[in-house]
Amino acid sequence: MTAPALSVRNISKTFGTIRAVNDVSFDVRTGEILGLIGPNGSGKSTLFNCILGQLPPDGGAVHVAGQQVSGSRACDLSKLGVGRTFQQLSVFPQMSVLDNVILAGQEHHGSMLSRLFGKPDAGLTADAEKMISFFRLEHLRDELAGSLSYGQQKLLDAAMAFMAGPGLVLLDEPAGGVNLTMLAHLKERLQTYNAEHGTTFVVIEHNMEFVMSLCSRIIVLAEGAIIAEGTPDEIRSNQQVIDAYLGG
Amino acid sequence: MTRLNKRPALLLFLLVLAILAPLGHGNYIIYVLTSWLIFSIAAMGLNLTLGYAGQISLAQASFMAIGAYTTAIMTLAGWHWLIAAPVGMVLCFLVGLVLGYPALRVKGHFLAFVTLAFNTLVFLVLRNEDWLTGGSYGLSSMPRPDFYLFKTLKQLPFYYFTLAVTVVAALVLWGIVRSPWGRAFKALRENPVRAESLGVDTRRITLLAFAIGSAYAGLAGALVSPLVQYIDPGSFGLSQSLRILLMVVVGGSGFFFGPFVGAAVVILLPEMLRFTAGYYLIIYSALVIVMLAYVPNGLIGIGTRLRERFWPQHRARGDLAKGAQLK
């Protein structure tokens, strides 16, 4: 049996007297799309930040593909094959779309010195173009990322997260602020990518429709703890979840 | 796409202009032009640190001092400039690494403060260690580089020598800026958190930007030494560092050619404002504040903005057209 793509064990985080995350443990199987949902203030973002090393957890451990990663810097996590997107727009606005995507891959190729003396594009132009086409942004290749629409920037953000060929991608509210057409497109692309590459996804999302139709398994957080876990259908009919969302 | 074909022509034109500029002028004008080139090199280095990687360094003058004193001491001891100058640059690079490491472990404005302190420290060492630096009297009569067939003793040949060095320095920087390193520098300036999550070791890349920028100051210092043939601690004080910083900002930080424009303004403005006598610095500093309020992108930024207004159809390459939105 291989190690799970992501294993979270007994993560806790307190801010002052508030327990934002309380002893949370779960595993994510390789190749699955896991949704992490919960009402506002349920500790989703804090948990995400603890997993990604942005916040030091008070206790517990995080393993990626069997490797202990708690306390790692974000750039090291990226080298371990963990990609992520951000809740806010997170592209490099004054660089071209192509440069954005090349940057996302270049640190995973060659040594520090080869990146100074080697090719300006680190030999990644073809790969980057493929990734840009995958998200159907090819007509925008040479535009500045900052001039793209909101939805296009979200797609670009995802393209960047995938560029290094990560085994695990954490998506932080990918649907936030994206219009319906773009949303359908994004979901379809994520599912296709998952099917083609077997990449594991963890998705934090507010948009229930989006999560329910994208994910194969869903974990529900409330007040810092897991209150339910199961397939979308099971979650939909779970009384505890309904209570939590209706402010029970 | 016509634009890309125009660019080499424009650069060639500027280069020819730089070659013709000193002809028929007296030694003083040639001297001013030479120091414009030298300060352009120092400002180019700081532009990498500030404009591309988004870090304030206030020690550019003290790195110039390290380059200048190293070159002076070595050439006075009989070494050739071609050996002395690289030694000075490597020294600056290493000192930059050592200085930047602690500062960049902590975020925020720490590099500014540490470099500020460093500038003063270097000044004190230069003034107090007479045995090495000649103390407040400084060092003098450094030889100018001699290339057998091409001697730079006279002002005009020295100008061409400096021009050649400047062109090489600019080409190397151009290479760095468009390499993956350059892309990482820009990413760092625009969104360090995102860059880090994509595997960019932001700490290391910032440190490198700072050290390379410092090495450029070292090169500028190595040229100052034979140009003025007299160096003393006073020429490398904090105010000189501020001057170089303002060159970068006035020219347009993050624009490749910003430093040349900025250095020209800072070197030539005193000549143009000579009629204002002592009020020059007052007017100048007030202009900088006004400029930062209305056009934070500097003079090249104004140029780009005007061009986009009147010729909106052509879009220059992103990395050239857009400077740093300093944040």
Added chain:
Amino acid sequence: MSQFLQVMLSGLATGSIYALVAIGFTLIWQSAKTVNFAQGEFVMLPAFFVLVCTKVLALPLWLALIVALAVTVVVLGVLFKKLVVEPILPSGGIPLTIATMALAIFLKESVKEFYGAEAQPFPPLFPSQTLNVFGAVISLQDICNLVVALAIVVVLTLFLNRTRTGRCMQAAAQNPAVAEILGINVRRMVLYAFLINGALAALASFLITPVYLAKFSNGEVLGLIAFIAAIVGGFNQIRGALAGGLLIGVLDNLTATYVTAEYRAALPLVLLIVVILVRPQGLLGTSEGRAV
């Protein structure tokens, strides 16, 4: 031993004045995220306002001090905020920092051109007698400076912690968004911070100029020491800035007397680098606190 006492005391006296400057610096940083590189010049300038009042307008010293204080608060408090900080802050921290550097040059050169480049004697506020305590020669001026500077710090601390306005200021600095929701006028609180900074600079100027003489370039050293005191102390705390200021004042005097006079000016810089290396959050700061 008696020499040691003397050195300590005069170190504390100058250190307490450094602390005033450093406190103003941290107030501005906290409330408006402004790193004021002209802080030293802010201390240099008020002394010249006093000189203009006494020499040109022939006012008595006490009135000159009051007028200079008022002018300083308006020029370096209100005008600084309206003309420099507000227009530039939207384009980011680095342009603003550079603008304050340009402002430092502007103030320095203006004083040099419009008043004079020579160091001017400045009327002492306190008798310059010396006392003989256990064989140590102690200057009355030092003692008065120390007492007055500490009194100012105490008053300021009481204001910030015990009055409604003071607490609102702290809330506004720590979390402007929440403070706004609680009905605090954040813009006004920020303005208060600038006013207090102006007043602190003026008071520090009145205390320190009799010792140093009034010169256009006084700010260079003072500004640097104030930054260092603020960073060494923890950057975002009044007691940190106070401790940092006193520490630098004392260490500076001790080094000059017992170690090396040549590298006296290097001491604060070395202290800065050591603190950043060993304890980047400052001597009294907490690492969590810095993030705010």
